[in-house]
Amino acid sequence: MEPAQKQKVAIVKYDGTFDSFAKALELCDGLDGLRTGDKVLLKPNILWGGTRGVPPFGRVTTSKIVEYVLKVLRDRGCAGVAIGEGTIPNEELGSTTLRGFDWSGIGRVAKRHGARLVDFNSEPYEEVQLENVRAKVSRWAMESDFLIDLPVLKTHLQTKISLGMKNLKGCLSLSSKKAFHRRELNRLIALLNMKVQPSLTIVDGIYGLERGPEFLGTPHRMDLFIAGKDVFSCDIVGATAMGIKPDEVEYLKEFASLTGRAVSLDGIEVRGEPIDRVARKFEWRLSAEDILNQAGIEGLTVQDVGLSCCSGCAAILSVLTAVLTKDCPGVAMDGVEICMGAEVRAKRESRKVFLLGDCAVSANSDLKDAVSIKGCPPPVLDTVMAVALKCLPRQKAAWMLMKRTVKNIAKKLGVYDETFPAFGVCKPPTFDRKHF
Numbered sequence: 238m239e240p241a242q243k244q245k246v247a248i249v250k251y252d253g254t255f256d257s258f259a260k261a262l263e264l265c266d267g268l269d270g271l272r273t274g275d276k277v278l279l280k281p282n283i284l285w286g287g288t289r290g291v292p293p294f295g296r297v298t299t300s301k302i303v304e305y306v307l308k309v310l311r312d313r314g315c316a317g318v319a320i321g322e323g324t325i326p327n328e329e330l331g332s333t334t335l336r337g338f339d340w341s342g343i344g345r346v347a348k349r350h351g352a353r354l355v356d357f358n359s360e361p362y363e364e365v366q367l368e369n370v371r372a373k374v375s376r377w378a379m380e381s382d383f384l385i386d387l388p389v390l391k392t393h394l395q396t397k398i399s400l401g402m403k404n405l406k407g408c409l410s411l412s413s414k415k416a417f418h419r420r421e422l423n424r425l426i427a428l429l430n431m432k433v434q435p436s437l438t439i440v441d442g443i444y445g446l447e448r449g450p451e452f453l454g455t456p457h458r459m460d461l462f463i464a465g466k467d468v469f470s471c472d473i474v475g476a477t478a479m480g481i482k483p484d485e486v487e488y489l490k491e492f493a494s495l496t497g498r499a500v501s502l503d504g505i506e507v508r509g510e511p512i513d514r515v516a517r518k519f520e521w522r523l524s525a526e527d528i529l530n531q532a533g534i535e536g537l538t539v540q541d542v543g544l545s546c547c548s549g550c551a552a553i554l555s556v557l558t559a560v561l562t563k564d565c566p567g568v569a570m571d572g573v574e575i576c577m578g579a580e581v582r583a584k585r586e587s588r589k590v591f592l593l594g595d596c597a598v599s600a601n602s603d604l605k606d607a608v609s610i611k612g613c614p615p616p617v618l619d620t621v622m623a624v625a626l627k628c629l630p631r632q633k634a635a636w637m638l639m640k641r642t643v644k645n646i647a648k649k650l651g652v653y654d655e656t657f658p659a660f661g662v663c664k665p666p667t668f669d670r671k672h673f
């Protein structure tokens with residue numbers, strides 16, 4: 238059954254001014270229900286605690302949009318504002334939520350406006366029952382009075398889109414995030430959205446990400462804000478703006494089945510720009526193999542990972558791909574396959590199989606000759622070393638590992654920040670660091 242009234246979703250082109258942002262909020266009545274004494278929580282999307290060497294465009298919420306939200310809240314007299322995220326932690330690569338706040342520029346903006354930064358990974362959780370899964374959700378998200386969901390306009394290699402509903406998965410504990418992937422990911426995203434409901438969703442489309450959601454995706458300048466009170470409607474509009482049919486997005490279909498709503502633009506009143514005027518066709522499928530091939534690296538296969546592989550291993554594959562394309566472009570391998578996640582079985586014809594992470598190791602436990610790189614996720618160093626030593630000519634492998642060691646020491650000392658062509662070349666003025 239459709240809600241009696243159509244849900245309002247605003248689409249506004251960003252012209253570089255605060256006014257275009259304010260117009261988006263006004264068109265969707267976005268601040269309706271906000272009271273000055275409310276506990277307000279902003280949930281940006283900061284998947285990684287990266288360094289400046291990784292371009293943030295389309296990967297993380299811009300600090301510009303966060304700054305605009307904080308200004309609006311200050312003008313409304315809201316004092317208790319927090320910004321929360323639980324980034325993928327990785328000690329080896331120095332990824333923490335606080336570094337993510339720093340990388341995105343959100344930390345700096347929060348300080349300027351007196352907003353509190355919250356690392357969900359080190360704060361208490363509340364347990365919620367999502368059918369047969371007990372999930373831990375940040376208490377900050379459960380107890381906020383006015384939750385503002387700030388996803389990026391991006392695609393996702395598993396769920397096709399990663400917008401407002403998917404962004405709330407970042408409120409889970411690390412173990413619950415992994416559990417979501419081991420169980421029914423799309424269903425669980427929909428169920429989570431029955432428990433945690435944002436009061437306002439603003440899709441940050443200053444930049445969008447094709448072949449997302451991680452580092453290997455291709456960012457585009459889009460200059461869009463998509464805003465509304467109803468996250469489901471915002472996701473339908475956001476998917477359409479990326480040329481993806483909403484009724485082919487499984488988590489939207491699951492949510493529709495739980496609520497009796499339809500995955501359709503029919504129940505939505507789009508205000509501002511017509512969608513077809515701003516839409517751009519994004520590819521959501523991501524193939525690490527294609528990226529390796531573009532660098533002339535042949536003979537290395539990575540199958541579609543399915544739903545069970547979580548961001549922990551996906552990030553390790555991204556780093557491995559980036560390192561190989563930078564350090565040994567044009568190298569020919571022979572029948573090498575990398576398997577990740579709990580669903581992928583190595584191909585019979587593969588001559589050398591690497592099982593990346595504990596999930597892939599258990600799923601292929603019968604493969605006695607495979608190289609198991611254990612861990613949840615496995616260490617980057619073990620992964621790069623295993624592939625280099627077993628797949629590259631000995632001298633090339635030794636030279637590459639020596640250079641890597643020196644670079645890693647320099648990075649740890651803070652005197653070097655590496656860039657990788659596989660992460661995209663984002664040149665100004667189209668890609669403007671001032672947005673972060």
Ligand code: SF4
Pocket residue numbers: 415545546547548549550577578579593594595596597612613614615
């Ligand atoms: S082994 Fe990898 S895919 Fe499996 S749960 Fe751990 S990090 Fe995720």
